[in-house]
Amino acid sequence: KQEVTQIPAALSVPEGENLVLNCSFTDSAIYNLQWFRQDPGKGLTSLLLIQSSQREQTSGRLNASLDKSSGRSTLYIAASQPGDSATYLCAAHSSNTGKLIFGQGTTLQVKP
Amino acid sequence: DTGVSQDPRHKITKRGQNVTFRCDPISEHNRLYWYRQTLGQGPEFLTYFQNEAQLEKSRLLSDRFSAERPKGSFSTLEIQRTEQGDSAMYLCASSPQATGSPDTQYFGPGTRLTVL
Numbered sequence: 001k002q003e004v005t006q007i008p009a010a011l012s013v014p015e016g017e018n019l020v021l022n023c024s025f026t027d028s029a030i031y032n033l034q035w036f037r038q039d040p041g042k043g044l045t046s047l048l049l050i051q052s053s054q055r056e057q058t059s060g061r062l063n064a065s066l067d068k069s070s071g072r073s074t075l076y077i078a079a080s081q082p083g084d085s086a087t088y089l090c091a092a093h094s095s096n097t098g099k100l101i102f103g104q105g106t107t108l109q110v111k112p
Numbered sequence: 113d114t115g116v117s118q119d120p121r122h123k124i125t126k127r128g129q130n131v132t133f134r135c136d137p138i139s140e141h142n143r144l145y146w147y148r149q150t151l152g153q154g155p156e157f158l159t160y161f162q163n164e165a166q167l168e169k170s171r172l173l174s175d176r177f178s179a180e181r182p183k184g185s186f187s188t189l190e191i192q193r194t195e196q197g198d199s200a201m202y203l204c205a206s207s208p209q210a211t212g213s214p215d216t217q218y219f220g221p222g223t224r225l226t227v228l
């Protein structure tokens with residue numbers, strides 16, 4: 001059974017700092033891994049999807065990496081801004097149906 | 113393309129009442145998913161449709177829950193005889209037909225259910 005874990009549960013950093021969010025999964029036989037952002041009381045916004053054959057994806061100040069052999073993914077945020085404050089969720093596509101298995105999320109606060 | 117929409121956005125009901133939620137996916141997206149999210153947790157998978165066929169159901173989906181997607185477009189999720197433990201955010205997502213690996217899922221704003 002696939003389990004996804006995100007550490008830390010919460011993170012507070014000063015504006016401008018580069019930071020890394022961690023995601024680990026127990027079953028390396030994943031199809032894809034997807035990172036999402038969630039603002040309080042809102043739905044999820046897709047940030048990046050990394051296919052199992054890829055090692056990383058980049059979008060603007062965001063870079064996500066995937067290491068299937070070690071069961072890890074990281075989301076790197078460069079030059080953080082207060083507007084980046086949100087909960088970040090990683091999710092594994094563990095079957096070809098696309099069903100997502102989510103971690104608990106990391107709540108990020110970027111202080112001005 | 114207006115994205116995934118859900119209705120209502122908030123629902124407050126008394127224990128024992130039935131509730132129904134609606135999800136309108138992005139047009140021409142064949143796959144539709146329902147998830148449930150409780151406070152401080154990541155979403156949990158409930159069920160999945162490929163067009164009008166319900167292909168997978170989580171064990172979280174008890175007999176009181178039923179979902180339909182009658183014409184392969186919008187979907188409804190009904191909860192009968194609601195319990196306080198049903199209080200959560202119910203999220204709908206859609207994705208296009210995958211030719212190989214699963215594709216990006218696009219989520220709606222969610223329906224927040226409060227059972228008193």
